[in-house]
Amino acid sequence: MTEGPLPRAEIDVWMARLAAGEREVFTLVFEALWPRVFGLCRATLGNDADAADAAQQAMMKLMERAADYDPSRAALPWALAIAAWECRSALRRRTRSREVASSEPEESASHSPTSVDGARTLEANDPESELVRRDLVQRALDAMNELSDVDRATLAATFFDEPTEVVGATLRKRRERAIDRLRAAVRRLYGLD
Amino acid sequence: MASTDPRSPFGAPNPIEPPRVDPDPADPRSPVAHATERRARRAYELSRIRRALLAASPVLALAALAALVSPSPTRVVPFAILSFGAATLxxxxxxxxxRAALVGMLAGVVPLALSLAANQWHACGPHGCASHGFSSFCAPACALGGLVAGLGVGVSAHRTRASAPFWIGASTLAWGVGALGCACVGAVGVAGLAVGLLVGVMPAWSVRAARA
Structure with missing residues (x-):
């Protein structure tokens, strides 16, 4: 991946200029956001093909909403929130299609005993641990969406090595608070830590 | 099948040339990223066009009102198209x-309202006014409206230290919207509106030019 340290303040400025209608910064914004959005989708969906689809959708949505971007807000958490939503939708679609696919062999198995092997093969391609992992990722994204931009940016700095405006003790305090709030959000949403 | 490899005349892969590696799709220079950028750019422009059409729709409402009130609705049509197109653009x-479009639209409402009011009170139309002695009232109403609109555009542009395109755009739109009402008076009304607008804009423009 070609992700370098992200010039966050520059992205804010470029995004504000794009929102104001300056087309010449379009490529700069795209090149700054694409690796991050793709990285998030790849981490969420687990493979490049699904990640590419979700990242494409996310970038389309981002650019559709670019004119509505509020320059007083940080651009990266805003963009990643949109991307996270798209990744979650893709995840949901995939889970749903798997459920349909897995229910079909079961149905046919009840009618025909010869298709039991087919159902077994499907189970082997869809390990439980993968589903659990994706479920956890989805829950984490849900909880992240409950947080403020500052908290999201702090957690992004913590878990994705994003540069932040603050360092040292301030960052540590923010991180502690953000993690507390994330924990509270998870508890509120799912009743567990 | 080494002999079919086009890179080497000796039938073996050229050891100097590195094997082709597909770029990481996360790389902004990858084909996926390029295709996405094109689609995203299109989405950006389409979204802006949709917003522009929506934002310019009040011009159509004003044009419909002017056409309803005006004795010659067909004269409103070209100015409606012009104003709507300019506002959308x-x-x-x-x-x-x-912002220039908003200022122009608001400023243009003044001559539009004045001309429509004058038109109603004195039944001014393309063939003159119904009441004797008031036939020259509509054109001055347009000129006066243009003057007020011009002053509005000038003050607004001056306060925000706006660029030349802002002045031109706002003035053009103010003229177009005002002309929706003044069109029924004829060329004199539209010309009077333009003169009033120019005179109104001039003081603030002169200050700007002097500062520059």
């Missing part, structure tokens, strides 16, 4: 031009 172009 301005909002689509940039945020500063969107």
């Amino acid at each position: 301005m909002v689509w172009q940039s945020r500063s031009m969107s």
Whole structure:
């Protein structure tokens, strides 16, 4: 991946200029956001093909909403929130299609005993641990969406090595608070830590 | 099948040339990223066009009102198309031009309202006015409205230290919207509106030019 340290303040400025209608910064914004959005989708969906689809959708949505971007807000958490939503939708679609696919062999198995092997093969391609992992990722994204931009940016700095405006003790305090709030959000949403 | 490899005349892969590696799709220079950028750019422009059409729709409402009140609705049509097109173009172009469109639209309402009011009271039309002695009232109403609109555009542009395109765009739109009402008076009304607008804009423009 070609992700370098992200010039966050520059992205804010470029995004504000794009929102104001300056087309010449379009490529700069795209090149700054694409690796991050793709990285998030790849981490969420687990493979490049699904990640590419979700990242494409996310970038389309981002650019559709670019004119509505509020320059007083940080651009990266805003963009990643949109991307996270798209990744979650893709995840949901995939889970749903798997459920349909897995229910079909079961149905046919009840009618025909010869298709039991087919159902077994499907189970082997869809390990439980993968589903659990994706479920956890989805829950984490849900909880992240409950947080403020500052908290999201702090957690992004913590878990994705994003540069932040603050360092040292301030960052540590923010991180502690953000993690507390994330924990509270998870508890509120799912009743567990 | 080494002999079919086009890279080497000796039938073996050229050891100097590195094997082709597909770029990481996360790389902004990858084919996926390129295709996405094109689609995203299109989405950006289409979204701006949709917003612009929506933002310019009040012009259509004003045109419909003018056509309803005007004795010659067909004269309103070209100015409606012009104003709607100009407003859409301005909002689509940039945020500063969107502000110019708003200023122009609001400023243009003044001559539009004055001309329509004058038209109603004195039944001025393309063939003159119904009441004797008031036939020359409509054109001055347009000129007066233009003057007020011009002053409005000038003050607004001066306060925000707007660029030349802002002045031109806002003035053009103010003229177009005002002309929706003044069109029924004829060329004199539209010309009077333009003169009033120019005179109104001139003081603030002169200050700007002097500062520059």
